[in-house]
Amino acid sequence: MRLTRTWHLSDARQSLVLASFADRLPEVVYWGPPLPESEHIETLAEAAAMDVTGGMIDANAPVSLNPEASRTFPGQTGLIARNAAGQPLAPSFSFKSETASEHGHTLVFTDSNLGLSLSFDLTLTPDTSLLKLQTRLDSTTAIQVEWLAAPVLPAPAHLDEMIEFSGRWCSEFLTRRLPFAPGARLRDNRTGRTDHAHFPGLIVCGAETRNTRGEAYAFHYGWSGGHRMVAEELADGRRQVQFGHASASMARGQRFQTAPLYAAYSPEGLNGAAVLFQRHARDHIVTGARTPRPVHYNCWEAIYFDHKLDELKSIASRAADLGAERFVLDDGWFGKRDDDTSSLGDWVIDHRKYPDGLTPLIDHVKALGLEFGIWFEPEMINENSDLYRTHPDWVLGPAEQIRGRQQLVLDMAREDVRAYLHDRIADILANNNIGYIKWDHNRVLPVIDSTQSEGVYALLDRLRTGFPHVEIESCASGGGRIDFGILERTQRVWLSDSNDALERQRIQHDAALFLPASVTGSHVGPRHCHTSGRVLDIGIRAWTAAQRHMGFEMDPRELTEDEAATLRQVTGWWKANRDWMMQADILRLDSSDPAVIAEQQLSEDGARFAVFAAQIRTSDQILPHPLRLTGLNPEATYSITLTNRDDASRLSRGAPLLKQTDLEASGQYLMSHGLTLPWRFPQTIWVLEGRRL
Incomplete structure (x- = not known):
């Protein structure tokens, strides 16, 4: 019998079982529905051993938490590193120590010959049931690391599809289903930010998996600096999923650490995993958010760079009359910023536009009962700026680089750059009554380096410490920087520049x-x-x-x-x-009509919900299909109101019940048959409210 060590992370939603054989790196031997307390974990570890046959080496190299080249691993390894002389390193790690916490373990493995230590922090988050997994590599000498994977997880053989994320400016979070096949699906985002085209997520599922049914394994890498993802099927049929920093983004040093990889198993379709991520982001990642969430007004598409005090006051008054509770002054208030070709980096108020500073506008906005917010793009610089003329050496990347949006990038790894930005932003915040920052980031980076994002994190952390009352929005030409890493430091994301x-x-x-x-x-x-x-x-x-x-x-x-x-x-x-609603679960509904996008927002206690059913285009059939709800108590009775029934068109000539009065029905009926809605034009929406009786 081989020496076997086992670890079991489990709650009411999922179990993860790891095993280390002969003190080698641990591998996942089970991940799925929660196992019973009586389960003999050591037996499961032994049962995970797979056979070998002709044409194979004599033992299967494990899909460990960091697959090793030294074990003749046939796929993507979890570590690619070189020593000071440039020679590849092929460590062979063995068990050193373990430390148990209330909700997880820290496991340490070493290669004493190479002076390397590999640590895995493994947590199953309480309440939200997300796996939070992180890898750290320590070296006694300086080495070059080209790739370090967060703890590697297997993908099950019985689920043959993956959903990955792409997109573009004004069309973020595009999803695409792909089949698993022999070989590796590799996404390497080298833009230096999360990016519109590379949200760091993946969902492994079956062909039958939908929003409300089927199994799903979901992954998210909580990092803002560009990531690499590998979803690989080995020749022997085993599969692995790896996430880490974008390739070549790690430099020389003695300590390297991945961002957290968050993962979840769901037996209840895509919604089952989505709810865990939503709840964890809302309740454990984001801190300091204003409650209740204020109705937001942003002036960008009203004025662009044309700042006139009287016009802005008039706009603010009108916005307040409509119900706004926050007014955000966007780009154009600083330096000599009349278009996007100048002044980034010169974070001083433009006295041509604001001869008395921002005070008259802020006083007007505050008198209306609104909070005042302001736009910054701290990481960027224009060549036509006082800062560039003084410090061209602060620019990230080579002088001959291609410009992006007519601007360059500041080297955020430099302490003097961060100190300058902190002092300028802090001066504006300290001398004006400001409660909100829209923090923009409008181009990809010319150099891929994790220290850039680490510098941004450090600046945000310092500003939040100094101004804890100020909320920050992460905007990057819309949704170009949205991830759990940036959300640890911000309270809102601008999902897309598309309105x-x-x-x-x-x-x-x-x-x-x-x-x-x-x-x-x-x-x-x-x-x-x-x-x-x-x-x-x-x-x-x-x-x-x-x-x-x-x-x-x-x-x-x-x-x-x-x-x-x-x-x-x-x-x-x-x-x-x-x-x-701001504490509700967003449950995506499976509409049988592809022209309809529908969701149900269900309160924490399940006692009330809102349904939004948008008709994006003309349906292929004449009459609406019933819309089936989800997440309700089948035995309970619910009252349903069509909130905007007055929006019904004259071409809706019949008498559906909801067009006339409220509906009372069981949760079973609403989930099995669904709601019969009135006919409507394309580019319209029905809104419904439900309460449990």
């Missing part, structure tokens, strides 16, 4: 696989959308924003009286419901 409600419906729907409503900014944009050119009715624009942290981003003076009345009504509804 097109139809685009937003899809983006919000897919982002809900990981993000809660409380941190997800969503705004009512202009009637004529600036990013899509589409003209949309105020109804779908307002209700789409009301599905997340609601705000406005247009010139509110463009609204007709009818549009203003609708916006006030929806904003009032959101305020009346935000306390429970």
